[in-house]
Amino acid sequence: MTSPLRAVILDLGNVLVFHDNGLLFRKLGARAGLSPTETESRLLATSWTPANRGLLGAEGLRREICRSLGVDLPMDEFNALWNCHFTVHEAVLPRVEGLVGRVKLVLLSNTNVLHAAYLRPLLPVLERFDSLVLSCEVGHVKPEPAIYKEALARAGCAPEEAAFFDDVNEYVQAANALGMRGHLFTTAQSFDAQLKALGL
Template sequence: MSTDRRILLFDLFGVIARHQRPGAQEKMAALCRAPVDAYTTAYWAHRPPYDTGRHSATVYWTRVLRALSRPACADTIEELRLTDIDSWSRVDDRMVAYVQSLRGRAEVALLSNIPADHADAFLAAQPWLHHLDHVAFSGKIHAAKPDPAAFHHCTAALNAAPAHFLFVDDREDNVRAAQAHGMNGHTFTGQDELTTVIDAWLTSDRMHNAAP
């Protein structure tokens, strides 16, 4: 393996893509005919196995509906599934352009916690993803951040050492997990600061930990 590789590994939501659409939880709670607080609790409580591909969308939504004592009919499940996918579909066009611009200076990859069916929809709607050096979705690789297995997948897939990576995420716990794996890490707060960090890292003479 080359000792001078530079690989920029980006989180998706909260960095390149936007967080869940405002009002989405209320809309899905209404579809379930459930109070928003109870719905939100069930939505997140059953999410981890769905995010890592251990449960299908049907199993996930069936468990959410049963937790709310609601019938799990196929039409309701599909409406909830599509509404959920749409709620996570927005991207920051400025960040998308910036990430693409980096490919002439470094390898660029993505690591995101996202269910497999959401990943399929994102890949279909965002063709720029197909031009990255690697894309790792938790629902496809069966490991979600901050599990070390998610970071190991990326180093193995790119045949690179952890020190070759600068990992960018808006959640500090994920950045700390990447650093524990041996990667450099930066906690994302905005594009302007990120640009400064990446420019410094790409021009550094040796690998170092970027300031979180």
Template sequence: MIKTIIFDLGNVVLNFDHMLICEGIARYSRYSSNDVYQLGFNSEVFELYNRGKIRSEELFQWISRRFDINISYDTFQSIWSDIFSLDDSIERVVSDLKKNGYYLVLVSNTNELHFDFIRGNFKVIGLFDDLILSYRIGYSKPHEEIFRKALKRASSFPEECVYIDDIEEFCKVAEDLGINSIVYRSTEQLIKRLKELGVNID
């Protein structure tokens, strides 16, 4: 019997677009948005930030030097974080699952600035019983330790859980640990698959 539903955050619970960050930085830089993406999001620095290994101020300083920009930290925070939007239909799914008594866990590769912004702007986060966030625990998906931590914190066996992510590779890691997984494509597809797994959802 399914007891715990584990959600990915980005492009499942919230939509996001990293190119908005790149476009924001490019407005103040001689680099194009594509350059910023290639040199930034493919860098070790961004991965270290997502795993909590460097502070937000250090990320700001690195970006300022790397892309030769002169902006305030407040401007940087806005560029970095205002990239998310909510699909009301997925919020209803999360709310229904909560109402029906499932233990809800959010597992995300995210960082301090992003999650501070998300927590302050999207009430859906308050529906989750536990948050497993890469920058807090020092691991990021697809490392299996992030899934083991979710199981432990939920006090659930793998077969009692469903993991939902838009990235097939991450779902495969969960499956290898015995966790039921759903590769997210749409709210309608998600509801259908949850029902097939015996989850009580309206």
């Protein structure tokens, strides 16, 4: 017998907001005089994961990325470039709003302090979530089991009582391995159908 669904755990990027990393690499690269490919390579090799683990605060993140790209940008300019690639996924927000009060609603995201600070005001619905599990605040990143267990603890439910949605299949599979009901997020329309299949 299937356990009752008590929690929905949602990813942030490419679920609640779109993030065009290609645009980010192009804009940062243009400012540093580097190709998008070289910009991506340098960022992924140095600061990406430490930033997501919360090892770099806002100023530390600015310094580390500027160092890796060989450019020195003031914080205002850097922050604007660092967040240039986000667009709110308007179509999915009403469905998420409809979950408020029906299940525990938890955000589970690999992110850094500057992205988190930028996106919170753009997503008022986050204030209605029961908890926000941000990698930069808890020190763990997907697909590590510890960050999923943190989300479950905050939801106050067993793995089989939680549905998890993410656009990265590796992260969905990690949730399934813990006994959660993992679903690959693709579109707002598919999300709606997935929720209906779950009785929501």
